[in-house]
Amino acid sequence: MTELLTIRDLRVSYGDTPTVHGADLTIAPGERVALVGASGSGKSTLAHAIIGLLPGAGRVTGGSILWRGEDIAQAAQPRLRELRGKEIGLVPQDPMSNLNPVSRVGRQVAETLVAHRLYARRAADQRAIELLGEAGLPDPARRARQYPHELSGGMRQRVLIAIGLSCRPGLLIADEPTSALDVTVQRQILDHLDKLTRELDTALLLVTHDLGLAAERADRVLVMSEGRIVESGPAREVLTNPQQDYTKRLVAAAPAFIAPRPADSGTPSAEDIVTGTTSPEHISSNGKSEIEVSEDQAAESGDEPLVLEVSHLSKQYRIRGGGGILQAVDDVSFTIARARTTAIVGESGSGKTTTARMVLGLVPATSGTVRLDGEEVVGLRGARLRAARSAMQPVFQDPYSSLDPMWTVRRLIAEPLRAFGTGDRRTRDARVSELLDQVGLPAALAHRYPNELSGGQRQRVAIARALAVNPRLVICDEAVSALDVLVQRQILALLSGLQNRLGVSYLFISHDLSVVRSLAHDVVVMRDGKVVEQGPTETVLTAPADPYTRRLLDSIPGATALVPA
Numbered sequence: 001m002t003e004l005l006t007i008r009d010l011r012v013s014y015g016d017t018p019t020v021h022g023a024d025l026t027i028a029p030g031e032r033v034a035l036v037g038a039s040g041s042g043k044s045t046l047a048h049a050i051i052g053l054l055p056g057a058g059r060v061t062g063g064s065i066l067w068r069g070e071d072i073a074q075a076a077q078p079r080l081r082e083l084r085g086k087e088i089g090l091v092p093q094d095p096m097s098n099l100n101p102v103s104r105v106g107r108q109v110a111e112t113l114v115a116h117r118l119y120a121r122r123a124a125d126q127r128a129i130e131l132l133g134e135a136g137l138p139d140p141a142r143r144a145r146q147y148p149h150e151l152s153g154g155m156r157q158r159v160l161i162a163i164g165l166s167c168r169p170g171l172l173i174a175d176e177p178t179s180a181l182d183v184t185v186q187r188q189i190l191d192h193l194d195k196l197t198r199e200l201d202t203a204l205l206l207v208t209h210d211l212g213l214a215a216e217r218a219d220r221v222l223v224m225s226e227g228r229i230v231e232s233g234p235a236r237e238v239l240t241n242p243q244q245d246y247t248k249r250l251v252a253a254a255p256a257f258i259a260p261r262p263a264d265s266g267t268p269s270a271e272d273i274v275t276g277t278t279s280p281e282h283i284s285s286n287g288k289s290e291i292e293v294s295e296d297q298a299a300e301s302g303d304e305p306l307v308l309e310v311s312h313l314s315k316q317y318r319i320r321g322g323g324g325i326l327q328a329v330d331d332v333s334f335t336i337a338r339a340r341t342t343a344i345v346g347e348s349g350s351g352k353t354t355t356a357r358m359v360l361g362l363v364p365a366t367s368g369t370v371r372l373d374g375e376e377v378v379g380l381r382g383a384r385l386r387a388a389r390s391a392m393q394p395v396f397q398d399p400y401s402s403l404d405p406m407w408t409v410r411r412l413i414a415e416p417l418r419a420f421g422t423g424d425r426r427t428r429d430a431r432v433s434e435l436l437d438q439v440g441l442p443a444a445l446a447h448r449y450p451n452e453l454s455g456g457q458r459q460r461v462a463i464a465r466a467l468a469v470n471p472r473l474v475i476c477d478e479a480v481s482a483l484d485v486l487v488q489r490q491i492l493a494l495l496s497g498l499q500n501r502l503g504v505s506y507l508f509i510s511h512d513l514s515v516v517r518s519l520a521h522d523v524v525v526m527r528d529g530k531v532v533e534q535g536p537t538e539t540v541l542t543a544p545a546d547p548y549t550r551r552l553l554d555s556i557p558g559a560t561a562l563v564p565a
Contacts, residue, residue, distance in 0.1 A: 004029045004068065004171060004203050005050070011062035012042075012049050012227075019045050021227045022063070027171065030201040032194075034208060034218035034235060036250065038484045039456025042227040043207045044093070047173050049073075050205075051088050052080040055451070068170075086116045089169035093176040093455055095156035096401040099148040105159045106132065106144025112166045128162070135162040136188045138349075153397050153478070154185055154348025154511075161189060168200055175207040176455070182347040182511035183555040190217055190557070209456075209484035211254045213557045215239045223247045253489040306374075307473055307505040308336040308359065313368035315354055315529075328354045330529040332368070334522075336473070339499050341506040343520035343537070345513060345552065351529040352509045353397070356475050359507065360394055361385070372473065390420050393471040397478035397509075399458035403450040409436075409461050410446040416468045435464035438498075440490050456483045463491060470502065477509040492519050513556055517541050525549050 005027040012020035020042045027033050035043045048054050050065055052075065065073040067083065075083075084090065092098045100108055109128035113119040119127055125144075132140035135158040148156050157177070164172055172193070178186040194217070196202045208214055214221050214235055221235040223246065231244045242248045315329040329351040336342045344352045357363040359370050361377060370377050377388045393416070396402040403412055413432045417423060423431065433443055439460040450458050459479065466474055476495075480488045496519060498504055510516050516523060517537055524534040525546065533546040544550045 002029070003027065003066075004031075005205075006066040007046075007050070007063065008066075009063040010046065010049065010060065010065065010073070012045055012054065013059060013061045014054075015057040018061070019058075019227050020049070023224075023227075023229050025222060025229070027203045027205060029170065029203055030197050031220070032197060032204045032206065032218045034206045034214035034221045035224060036208060036211060036214050036221060037224035038250070038486045039209070039454040041224040041484075043224050044175055044454075045227075046224070047175055047205060047207050050173065051084050051090060052077070053084075053090070085112045085163075085169065086118075086167045087170050089164040089167065089172040091160050091164040091172065091174040091177040094398065094400045095153065095160050096148065096398050098160060099156060101148055104145055104147060105151065105156075109144075109159065109162050109166055112163055116167055118167060128166075131162040131166050132159065134192060135159070135165070136185050136192070137162075152348045152353065154182060158185070158189065165193075165196065168196075169202065171203045171205065172196075173205045173207070176209070177206070178210075178213070182345075182350075183513065183552055183557070184347055186213075186511075186557060187555045193217075209488070210557065211239055211251060211485060216557050223250065250485055253485040305338045306335050307338050307340075307372065308507065309369070309371040309374075310334050310355075310359065311369045311371075313355065313358055313370065314366045315351075315358060315363065316366045327529050329358070332524075332526070332529075332531055334524050334531070334534060336505045336507060336522075338472075338505060339503040340522065341495075341499065341508055341520045342522045342524060343508040343510055343516040344524045344526060345510060345516055346526035347552075348511075349528075350526040352526055353477055354529075355526070356394075356477055356507060356509050360392055360475060361388070386420070390416075390469050391471055392473045392475060393466040393469065395459075395463050395466045395474065395476045395479040397481065399455065399462045400450070402462055403458060405450050407449070408446065409441075409448055409450075409453075412450075412461055413465045413468055416465060420469055422469060431468065432464075435467060438467070438494060439464045440487065440494075456487045459483055460487065460491065463494075467498065471504065473505050473507065475507045475509070478511070479508070480515060481510070481512065488515070495519065513541060513552060525552070 003026050007023060007025040010020055010023040011018065023046055035046065037043050045054065045058065049060055060073050063073065064071050072080065072083065099105065106125060106128045109131055110124035113124040113127060114121055129140045129144050132144055137143045137155055137158050143151065161177060178189055193204060197204055206214065206218055218235040220233065221238045222229050223231040223238065223244070225246045231238055231242065231247045238247065239251055242251055311333050313329060313332045317326040317328055319326055332355055334342060344355060346352050354363060358365045365378055372388055372391060380388055410432050413435055414428045417428045417431060432446060436443055436446060441457060441460055445453065445457070453461065463479060480491050483491060492515065495506060499506065508516065508520055520537045522535065523537045523540045525532050525540065525548065527548050533540055533544065533549050540549060541553065544553065
């Protein structure tokens, strides 16, 4: 079969720093190839080098990139602009930094069609609505008239997918295309990509940290580490019977849905997480830490104090242009006890993030109450509001937009310490160094800026910032969705260890049910703004009472794909 894309001995550097070292890759028409590896391994750099979109000082320093036999490694920008979108599509990782905030999303989809002279303006606008529908947006005609900030994170990602597929390219480079999507929409999008592969002979280069996704959806997989491809072959064979130690570590760290919530004795080091050698100290005979045993005893006796009480919370939005009322959140109630984790799961648009923002006071509630340690926080002002905010810290879904690009990592993490008047500069610097170590980042990164970090590194900076003032409640909105499996495992162990040591509670928003089961004590399932089911995580996720919960479970990608044959 004639190869569509052939990469030979590709070398990429940022300034004087080499980042990709002699990579080889081939993709045939209609073939699905997955590129997996830890954050910073060079996956996205390799993908972006193909179409000349390396940021900043990035440049190809050696090797060849043959597209249908033409070497485009050093092609001029006019030629690359002809290729981008029309012949090689791209679905970037971050929807907020890749969508124009002041342009309606339908117009942004249509722009690609007009730029490549495939449709006239009016026809392109109509085709854009059809593409948004194919990408899974409900009521695409109405969504096309909205702006990016009016859509959920998952909906924004689907807009990017519609743009990437708009010209029916021969190759689609998808850089974490479903990391912001819930499992049911993820399956819908991936089924659509599979359909295109079959019907249009469209090849797919899937850059992902989700090994289950790679095993289920790719024909071949390439594993990258420190800028090198260390293993490649048929996807299921590589991921169920890895030969390289690095690949074995990736597979071992992948969150398996069959794994129950772990009992952590403390905060393991980065090396402990990677090697799996966490200390058994303070673990009881039933596998739980001493703190967890005491927590369980307190829960059984009914004495466990409640950190958060959400009662009959609702949020309505008035739709512009006389469109009526949107009930985004409808009569939601749940509680979180001290040193416990409650997860909220559901599809994009189900009301998960809106609920979290109302708890934080970032969105005013239409009705209902939110109590933190027994005190009502809805409507607080002044010093009492500052005190509540220091006790509740967020980790947002999107590290690209939640980190000031003009601030160094040190200043970003120290920001809440300065804002709440904690310590002097010397003690704040020491605290920043401690937090960097806790989230597995080297101290040398303190002087870098967000654009110099990988997506996973940026999210770890956001988590470190949230932990800076030792809050009683941390609200994590898809806090690990952008992380590779090694770092994800590290962060989950970190969160669990901090909970054991400090008694911090978590409200954990996630679409990844495997992650939810590994971390959460209780789970709340939301659909269309309502709670359809809630209870202990093991009960809800192993014996769901509602058909919607079962549908979520059935949509988990690669649930059995990583089990050796």
